[in-house]
Amino acid sequence: MVKPFIRNHQYNLIKKQAVMLQNACNTVSDRKVLESVKYSAQSKIVEAFPDVTELQLQMLEKISTINTAGEFQQYLLSLEPYLTEFVEVTEKQLKKLFPKIKKLKVPDLAAIDYRYVTYLGWTDIATNKLFLVYYLNGQLVGVEGRYTPVNKKSICFLCNRHEEVALFSAITKSKPANASPDYYKAIGNYLCVNSDTCNKNITDVTALEKFIHDVVGY
Incomplete structure (x- = not known):
């Protein structure tokens, strides 16, 4: 039995490659060119899963054998049972992550489908805070920062898509060894205003993990 092994960002990558390949199947008549596109799509998917088993690999590589819209849809549906869920969190856990926020407003946790979550993100407009x-x-990490709407679309540093963004600025907790007591450094990036949209777009967690490391220190 194959256990769930596909994280949300990996599934988004698979969907992205499936859409590109389906478009190629609909528009490219040269067989060699189409085979090249199929090979590229399959390679990018496999590269995102360095530790898969042989059976898992066979499931992923089926993308190179399909051609029609119905087959692509069925391929994606066949992978959904193997999506791993983001660790389910409670309001108590979230409050523990942000102990300095006395009246922390949390999202509706019961309404979240954790299969399609790479990170939890929400805003408190009253305090201009983003969490x-x-x-x-192996552990939950929380980052809070200032949320500054910019009322425009730009490239989100997490999902790398052109979306409605805000400037997310967080104060780093890590300090150089010789830093003065009043050392202060903030790290700012453009982030999707809507975290649900970002979670649907994100295909790589490298930028997310680097940001957390830079802010939290691990």
């Missing part, structure tokens, strides 16, 4: 929670190295 981000991620599961890293």
Whole structure:
């Protein structure tokens, strides 16, 4: 029996490659070119799963054998049972991650489908705060920062898509060894205003994990 092994960002990558390949199947008549596109799509998917078993690999590589819209849809549906869920969190856990926030407003946790979550993100408009929670190295990590709407679309540093963004600025907790007591450093990036949209777009967690490391220190 194959256990769930596909994380949300990996599934988004698979969907992205499936859409590109389906478009190629609909528009490219040269067989060699189409085979090249199929090989590229399959390779990018396999590269995102360095530790898969042989059976898991066979499931992923089926993308190179399909051609029609119905087959692509069935391929994606066949992978959904193997999506791993983001660790389910409670309001108590979130409050523990942000102990300095006395009246922490949390999202509706019961309404979240954790299969399609790479990170939890929500805003408190009243305080202009944005909160981000991620599961890293076996534990939940929370990052809070200032949320500044910019009322425009730009490239989100996490999902790398052109979306409505805000400037997310967090104060780093890590300090150089010789830093003065009043050392202060903030790290700012453009982040999707809507975390649900970001979670649907994100295909790589490298930028997310680097950001958390830079802010939290691990």
